[in-house]
Amino acid sequence: MNITEFFELSLGRWRSQRSGHHLAFAHFEESLSTIDIVPLDCGDEAVIEVCKTNDINPQDITHPFRMTWEGESDWDDKALAGTTVLVSVPDLANPAQGKLLRDRGYAETVNAAGRYTFGDDGVFTLITGCDRAGAEERIWFANPNVRFRVATIKSSDGNGITTASFPSEIRSLSNS
Amino acid sequence: MNITEFFELSLGRWRSQRSGHHLAFAHFEESLSTIDIVPLDCGDEAVIEVCKTNDINPQDITHPFRMTWEGESDWDDKALAGTTVLVSVPDLANPAQGKLLRDRGYAETVNAAGRYTFGDDGVFTLITGCDRAGAEERIWFANPNVRFRVATIKSSDGNGITTASFPSEIRSLSNS
Numbered sequence: 001m002n003i004t005e006f007f008e009l010s011l012g013r014w015r016s017q018r019s020g021h022h023l024a025f026a027h028f029e030e031s032l033s034t035i036d037i038v039p040l041d042c043g044d045e046a047v048i049e050v051c052k053t054n055d056i057n058p059q060d061i062t063h064p065f066r067m068t069w070e071g072e073s074d075w076d077d078k079a080l081a082g083t084t085v086l087v088s089v090p091d092l093a094n095p096a097q098g099k100l101l102r103d104r105g106y107a108e109t110v111n112a113a114g115r116y117t118f119g120d121d122g123v124f125t126l127i128t129g130c131d132r133a134g135a136e137e138r139i140w141f142a143n144p145n146v147r148f149r150v151a152t153i154k155s156s157d158g159n160g161i162t163t164a165s166f167p168s169e170i171r172s173l174s175n176s
Numbered sequence: 177m178n179i180t181e182f183f184e185l186s187l188g189r190w191r192s193q194r195s196g197h198h199l200a201f202a203h204f205e206e207s208l209s210t211i212d213i214v215p216l217d218c219g220d221e222a223v224i225e226v227c228k229t230n231d232i233n234p235q236d237i238t239h240p241f242r243m244t245w246e247g248e249s250d251w252d253d254k255a256l257a258g259t260t261v262l263v264s265v266p267d268l269a270n271p272a273q274g275k276l277l278r279d280r281g282y283a284e285t286v287n288a289a290g291r292y293t294f295g296d297d298g299v300f301t302l303i304t305g306c307d308r309a310g311a312e313e314r315i316w317f318a319n320p321n322v323r324f325r326v327a328t329i330k331s332s333d334g335n336g337i338t339t340a341s342f343p344s345e346i347r348s349l350s351n352s
Binding site for chain 1: 191193195197199202204206208293295296297299301312314316318319321322324326328330336337340342344346
């Protein structure tokens with residue numbers, strides 16, 4: 001699998017079953033959600049806006065898409081819902097790595113650009129933030145209809161990982 | 177990190193927080209356990225036995241170790257405990273991949289040898305069984321004291337993944 005196939009396989013509707021681990025307290029969180037990943041046109045207004053904010057030429061991007069999620073968690077019974085636009089900017093020298101830009105909405109002030117690499121083992125690794133604080137996510141396909149992710153948040157003091165989450169995702173073949 | 181550092185970092189006592197996902201039913205399982213990974217001598221009796229069973233010359237092996245686990249699951253309140261001996265047999269041409277042999281005890285009849293590869297992204301991938309049925313496990317370190325694993329079981333009809341589990345593991349710095 002190459003990076004283009006990886007992005008294309010990600011498109012569609014996914015049923016996501018997610019476990020969150022709060023490592024210091026060995027606390028478990030469970031959530032279920034539906035995730036829609038829809039390709040966007042490179043000329044889409046939201047895509048152009050992400051490029052502008054990050055000072056990127058829209059001609060250098062590939063695979064812009066919108067991700068929308070909706071679900072529920074047993075942690076405080078909170079509802080989960082959101083939408084974001086993601087845009088990849090592959091390195092010229094090596095398209096298996098690059099920047100992933102993200103529209104995090106006007107409520108967020110953090111720079112939402114991350115670095116990704118796509119390994120020979122089919123694992124897409126995304127690192128957001130600096131060395132001492134930030135997030136790392138690994139995503140891979142077990143088969144074309146099953147996708148796994150592990151996301152970790154590092155604490156701002158740089159001493160450790162505070163939370164890890166594991167969503168396992170099954171492609172929803174119906175549209176309901 | 178190289179494969180030798182990977183094996184050496186794995187040694188020690190780990191507190192493991194594990195989520196199991198039964199994908200078809202979106203069922204969650206939670207368990208907590210303690211895992212001890214102790215290096216063995218290449219001449220250890222149990223190591224020699226694993227080599228014999230698999231027709232491997234003990235001179236071709238590296239990093240034999242014993243893994244012992246003990247814990248509890250909320251799935252049927254079952255107690256989890258066990259011990260196994262693992263022996264790696266790196267390929268001569270490329271030590272970043274090879275066979276991983278396993279002593280599964282006299283109750284198991286399945287051939288317990290798996291193939292591993294260690295990627296540039298620091299992910300150790302182990303595949304056990306044939307294409308249509310078997311298990312895949314990915315293991316990596318977030319930092320020297322935090323280890324993640326994702327293990328998946330493929331159904332015997334080859335059509336899908338039946339279960340996935342996510343253990344997040346923190347090194348236990350005390351001996352208690």
